[in-house]
Amino acid sequence: MGQQTVDPVIAGWAAGFRPVRDGEYFPPHSPGCVGCGPANPHGLHLAVRRHGEGVQAEHTFDDRHTGAPGVAHGGAVAMAFDDLFGFLLYLLGELAVTRDLRVSYLAPVRLNAAYMLRADHGARVGRRIPVSAELRNHDNVVVATAEATFVVVDTHHFTRAAGR
Numbered sequence: 001m002g003q004q005t006v007d008p009v010i011a012g013w014a015a016g017f018r019p020v021r022d023g024e025y026f027p028p029h030s031p032g033c034v035g036c037g038p039a040n041p042h043g044l045h046l047a048v049r050r051h052g053e054g055v056q057a058e059h060t061f062d063d064r065h066t067g068a069p070g071v072a073h074g075g076a077v078a079m080a081f082d083d084l085f086g087f088l089l090y091l092l093g094e095l096a097v098t099r100d101l102r103v104s105y106l107a108p109v110r111l112n113a114a115y116m117l118r119a120d121h122g123a124r125v126g127r128r129i130p131v132s133a134e135l136r137n138h139d140n141v142v143v144a145t146a147e148a149t150f151v152v153v154d155t156h157h158f159t160r161a162a163g164r
């Protein structure tokens with residue numbers, strides 16, 4: 001992400017997250033976000049909406065995210081989970097970052113096939129927010145799961161990380 005876009009994005013986060021109704025789509029984390037940013041040509045372009053107190057996204061991995069032939073790279077699947085978790089923050093109204101992420105790959109994730117991602121959060125303990133997610137195929141079979149710990153930070157975390 002270039003110098004021009006870092007400050008407005010962080011300023012937007014500092015202003016707080018807009019409330020989103022059930023079923024409504026969230027805005028991307030930033031235009032250049034590799035998970036959901038519409039301006040990132042290498043990204044997943046996840047479109048994530050609220051589902052009750054959780055979030056969900058229908059997603060199709062394509063040839064840009066190839067691992068074995070015809071199969072999504074495990075890193076791309078992990079990225080989808082990580083970015084999906086980032087949308088729970090809109091519901092929690094907290095700024096937080098991934099401290100750890102554990103993915104269980106239960107079956108190959110095929111390219112050019114539609115999958116459904118769904119994530120939920122647990123209760124915040126101290127600065128820790130536990131989150132979990134599933135990836136299901138069109139037969140509603142769970143093909144991957146993920147658990148992560150997000151740690152609440154303030155906007156200085158991001159301005160420091162961006163070198164300002």
Ligand SMILES: CCCCCCCC(=O)SCCNC(=O)CCNC(=O)[C@H](O)C(C)(C)COP(=O)(O)OP(=O)(O)OC[C@H]1O[C@@H](n2cnc3c(N)ncnc32)[C@H](O)[C@@H]1OP(=O)(O)O
Nearest residue numbers: 029082083086096097098099100125126127128149151153
């Ligand atoms: C708006 C956001 C967009 C989201 C985009 C999608 C998500 C992302 O990709 S985020 C990017 C990837 N993640 C990062 O870059 C984070 C890098 N890591 C860091 O900056 C730091 O390690 C950071 C901020 C997470 C924690 O550091 P620090 O502030 O020193 O906290 P620290 O004291 O170590 O721990 C904080 C709390 O977490 C707990 N904790 C730390 N690690 C773990 C762990 N592995 N498991 C459980 N708890 C843990 C600690 O016990 C402590 O708990 P409590 O507050 O209850 O005492």
